[in-house]
Amino acid sequence: MKKNLLITLLLVMANLFLFSCSEEDGEPLPTSAIIHFSIAQKQVAFTALAINAKTYLWDFGDGQTSTEANPVHIYTDGGYYTVTLSVTGGTGTVTAESDLAVAVTPYVLLTGGATAENGKTWKLTAAHTKNDRLANSDLTFTIAKGAPAELPTGAFDLFLGMGEVYQDTYTFHYDGGYGHDVKADKAAFSGLVYQMVTTGGAGIVNSGGKDFGLCTGKFTPEAGATFTYVEKEDFVVPTVYGPGGKLTYPGVSTLNFSGKEFLGFIDFQRKVILQDISDKTMRVVMFMAASPDHLPLNTHALVLTFSVVE
Known part of the structure; x- marks a missing residue:
C-alpha cells in the first residue's frame, strides 16, 4: 500500500511539473495517461493519472467498459485481464494498457x-x-x-x-x-x-x-x-x-x-x-x-x- 501511494505521489508531482513548464512556455499541454489500480479479490479500483484529458474510455478486458475517470469494477470471474484506457484531450487521443491478475485461485x-x-x-x-x-x-x-x-x-x-x-x-x-x-x-x-x-x-x-x-x-x-x-x-x-x-x-x-x-x-x-x-x-x-x-x-x-x- 505504501509503495502504491508513493508511486501515485510521484506521478502527481511529475504532472504538476509538466503543467508548470507548459504554462511558462505557452505551449499546449500534451495529452497523456497512466493506469493506476488496486485489487481486492475480484474488485478493482482504477485511477486515470491523466494530463489534459477531457474524456475517458476504459475497457476492462471482460467485455465491460466505463467512461468514468476513476471507475471501480467487479469481475465476474477470476483470471488474467488486459485493461485499456483511452483518453482524449487537447492534443488528441492516447491509450495506456495494464495487465491484471484478478482473484487467481489454483x-x-x-x-x-x-x-x-x-x-x-x-x-x-x-x-x-x-x-x-x-x-x-x-x-x-x-x-x-x-x-x-x-x-x-x-x-x-x-x-x-x-x-x-x-x-x-x-x-x-x-x-x-x-x-x-x-x-x-x-x-x-x-x-x-x-x-x-x-x-x-x-x-x-x-x-x-x-x-x-x-x-x-x-x-x-x-x-x-x-x-x-x-x-x-x-x-x-x-x-x-x-x-x-x-x-x-x-x-x-x-x-x-x-x-x-x-x-x-x-x-x-x-x-x-x-x-x-x-x-x-x-x-x-x-x-x-x-x-x-x-x-x-x-x-x-x-x-x-x-x-x-x-
Whole structure:
C-alpha cells in the first residue's frame, strides 16, 4: 500500500511539473495517461493519472467498459485481464494498457482463467525438481527401492530411452473441458502391468522402463473429455501400504477425468493429487499398480512436475 501511494505521489508531482513548464512556455499541454489500480479479490479500483484529458474510455478486458475517470469494477470471474484506457484531450487521443491478475485461485492457475480462449496447456518437465521421484504409494511417498533420491534432468530419456513422455501435452479449459495430444508416437506414458492386463502387451510401444514397471502404450485421446478439480478432500486410494488395502490422504487437492482420460500417466488409478501449483509449474502425484499379485492395489506413485507450454 505504501509503495502504491508513493508511486501515485510521484506521478502527481511529475504532472504538476509538466503543467508548470507548459504554462511558462505557452505551449499546449500534451495529452497523456497512466493506469493506476488496486485489487481486492475480484474488485478493482482504477485511477486515470491523466494530463489534459477531457474524456475517458476504459475497457476492462471482460467485455465491460466505463467512461468514468476513476471507475471501480467487479469481475465476474477470476483470471488474467488486459485493461485499456483511452483518453482524449487537447492534443488528441492516447491509450495506456495494464495487465491484471484478478482473484487467481489454483483453478485459474490450472486453466488460465476465463479469458484463456484456448485453455492452458501443460507437459511433463524434463528439468525435474528436487521433489520429483519414483515413490512407494505410502502416506509420505518414500523413495521406491532402486530409484534415485532425486531425478536428474531428462531422467526418463537418459536412463530409460523414453524421452517422448516429455512431449505429450495436456490442456485444461476454464469451463471444465479437457484434452491432450499424444504426439507422433500415438502413445502415452503408462504402467507396464496396466498394459499387460488391458492389452495383453499388444499396446506397448516402448518398454525401456520395464525395470521400474514403466512403458509407453497406445492411446487415443477422447473427444469432448472433461475434468473435475476438488480443492480439498480426503482422498481414499487403494494401496498395499494401507490397512485393509487403502490409505486416506487428508485434505488434498485432486484432479479427476471423464472416461479413460488421465493426466501424465495412465494406469488403473486415474484420479491424481495436485500437490502444488503456480503460474508456470505444478506438481502431481500419479499412482501405479506395479504388482499383478496385488491388483487392483497400487504399489507405487510418480511424483512429477509439469510446466506450462508457452
